[in-house]
Amino acid sequence: MLSAEIIAIGSELLTPEKTDTNSLWLTGRLNDIGIEVKLKTVVGDDGERLQETVKDALSRSEVVITTGGLGPTADDITREFTARAVGRDLVYHPEIEDWLRERFRRWGREMPEINKTQAFIIDGADVLPNPHGSASGMFLAMDGRILAVLPGPPRENQPMFSDHVFPRLKEIAGDVYVSRRVLRVAGMGESAVDEIAAPIYSAASDVQTSILFNRTEVEIHIAAQAGSFAAAADASNSLAEKLADALGDAVFSTNGDTMEEVVGTLLRERGETISVAESCTGGLIGRRLTEVPGSSDYFLEGAITYSNEAKVRVLGVSPDTLDRHGAVSRECALEMAEGMRRASGTDHSLSVTGIAGPGGGSDEKPVGTVYIGYSGPAGTHSREISLPGDRYLIRWRASQSALDLLRRRLLSA
C-alpha cells in the first residue's frame, strides 16, 4: 500500500481561527485508491521550513501533495521552495503567461505584472491547468516519488486533483478498490443511532464503519476495500442496506445527497412546487433550496417576514393571532404556511418562526424555541421544537427540521 503525506501551506492556517481542511477531502480520494495518508503538516509562509518539510516528506512517503501558497504575492512561496526541496530550477512557461493575460482580459482587466510569477514551474514537472483560478498546479514524478503541488482554494484544488492527479495516482496504485457509502440521518441523536447501528456494523468486521456527528446530522461512513470493485461494492452496499433498514425513515440519504438535494429530487419526481415563509431563519431555507442547480423548477418563491407587519401584510397572518399568541407560536407558524401557499399557489409551503437568540428568550419561550409550519395538499401541520446551540446552530437546525418535515410529508403522500 502506498503512503502519502499532505502539506498545507499558508500562515493563515497557523492562526487560532483557521486550520487546514483541504486534507480531509484529499484523504478521502487517496483512500479510495488504497493510498494511506501517514502524516499531515501545516507550514506557514516560511520558505526554509517548507523546503525542509517537503524534503522530509519525500524521504518517507511515495506521494506528497502540497496545497496553497501558489498565489502571485510575495508571501506565496510554494513555487520557489518546493523547487528547492527537489533540487530543481523554476522554468518560465510563456504559454501560462499568455493564458493568464487572456484570463484577465476576459474580466476586462490588465494582468498585474506580479502575476507573471505564476508562469514559473518546477523543471520537468507537468503543468496542471486550473479552470477556476490563476494558479497552475504541478505534478512531478522523480526517483519513484510523486510530488503534486496544488492551489489552496478547494474550488481550485479539488477539480485539479480529480482531473489530473487522481488518474495518474490510480495508475500507480494498481488494483485496489474501495467502495464507500454515506448514510445521513436526521431527527436522531448520535448515541441513539449508535445503539441501533453498532450490533449491525460490528458483525461486518471486514468493513470500516464510523459514526460522525456533523452539525445537525448524524452520518454513518462505510468503507470496504477489496481486490475488485464488485467485491468492495458488495460489502459496502450490503452493510448500508442493513443499516438503512434498521434506522428506517430517519435515514434521508444513502448516496451522499444533502437534505436540500433529497427534498428537491422528491419535488421534481412529483412535479410539485414549494414556497417558504421564514422568520427566524431569515432566508436560510430559501438559500439552501436554491443552492441546488435547477431548483427554479420546483422552488417558486419565499417571504422573509422578519417584522410582524410583514407577516400580516405579505402572508395574511391575523393581527389577533399575533396579539394573543405572539409571533413565535404554533398558530403563527400555521398561518404563515397557509398564507404563503395561498399567495404563491405552490403545492407545498413551509414556515419557520422562533427565537434564535442570544436575546429575545423568556421563561415560557426560551432561546431555541422554534415552530415549524407546513401546508400542503393533505392539510396543514405544525411542530414545536427546542433546539440547543448558539444563534448560528439554532438557525441551521431549524432549517434542517423544516426541510425534514417536508421530506417526511412528501414520502408519506
Place this chain on the structure above:
Amino acid sequence: MLSAEIIAIGSELLTPEKTDTNSLWLTGRLNDIGIEVKLKTVVGDDGERLQETVKDALSRSEVVITTGGLGPTADDITREFTARAVGRDLVYHPEIEDWLRERFRRWGREMPEINKTQAFIIDGADVLPNPHGSASGMFLAMDGRILAVLPGPPRENQPMFSDHVFPRLKEIAGDVYVSRRVLRVAGMGESAVDEIAAPIYSAASDVQTSILFNRTEVEIHIAAQAGSFAAAADASNSLAEKLADALGDAVFSTNGDTMEEVVGTLLRERGETISVAESCTGGLIGRRLTEVPGSSDYFLEGAITYSNEAKVRVLGVSPDTLDRHGAVSRECALEMAEGMRRASGTDHSLSVTGIAGPGGGSDEKPVGTVYIGYSGPAGTHSREISLPGDRYLIRWRASQSALDLLRRRLLSA
C-alpha cells in the same frame, strides 16, 4: 520571539472525517504571550514517524507541544516515542500508579493492569496532573527547548495547558505583548490590494503583515509585538491607519466586523431600515443580514422572487419589462428594488437578479452575469457585474457586492 510547533497524534486524525482542532485553541493561548506557531503536524499511531517528527520539531523550534496518544492501549505510542526522540528513558512513577488505582476505586472499579503504562514518564520531565482523565502530561525543559506532552481530549488538555504549561511558558517568554488588527476589503482583488499595500507594510518591518484571500474578501492581518501593550498597540494601529487611508473606502472593516455587521451598524446608527428582493441569491442576503443578533431592529423583510410570476405579483415588476429585457436585466433589478421599497416602506431596498449557473447562461448573458439594484431616499441605482466562480461563489459574491453597494450608499448619504 519564541517559535512553537504543535504535533497532534492519532490515526483517527488522518481519516477523511476528522482533523486536529486542539491546535487552534493552543495557538490562541501561545499567541497571547508572543509565541508563534510555525508548524503543525498530524501523525498517526506510527512510532517511527512520531519520533522523527518530535526530533525535527525540537531541532527547529523552542517550544514543542504534543497532544494525544497517552491512553493505556497498545496504539497509544506517545510516551515511548517522545522519550526516544529526546534520547531519554521512561521512568516508573509509583505515585502515579497509586493515584490511578485510587481514581478507578472512586468509580467502583479495579484498575486494569494495562493502565500501569500511564505511570511511566520521560526521565527528568515534570509530571502534569490530569483531574479530568487518566493520562498524566509531561513537561520537559532541556537544552533551551521545551517539550510539553498533553492528552488529546480538549477537556483534559486545555485545563492542563492553562494550569501547568502556560504559566511556565509565560515566564520564559517574558514581557511580550502582541496587538492585532484585521482590515477587510471589498471590491478589489488580492493582487490589486497588495500592489497598494506592499510598499506601506514593507516599510513597517517591525510589524508582521499578511494578506489573505478569503472567499470574496481580501483580509489584511497585522500583528505587532512589543515590550509593552501600549507600544504594540501603537505600532499595529499606526500601520492599520496608513493602510486604511491608502485603500480608501474599499476597506469596509478595520475591527474584524463582517460585511453584514458593518452594514447593520450603519443602519442602526442612522435609525434606518432595509428590505431585500432576491432572485438568484435565493435568500442568502436575508440570511446574512439576519445572522447578526438584533438585526430585527433594521431588517424588516425580504422577498425571494425566484419565479417571474412572483416578481410581478410580489414586487410589481412589469410584465412588459420581463418580456422586453428578461428577468436578468438592469431594468428588472431596478423595478425589484423599487417594488420592494414601496411594499415594505423601508428606507432602503436591495435587489439581485442574475445567472448563478451552471445552466441558464447565453452568449449575451453568460453565467455570472448579475444585476444589483438599489432604491433609497436619494433615488435608485443599479449595477451590472460579471462574477467568476461556480454557483456557490457567484451567489456569495453577488450577495457581497449587493451589501457593499448598500454600504457605499449609506456612507455617501
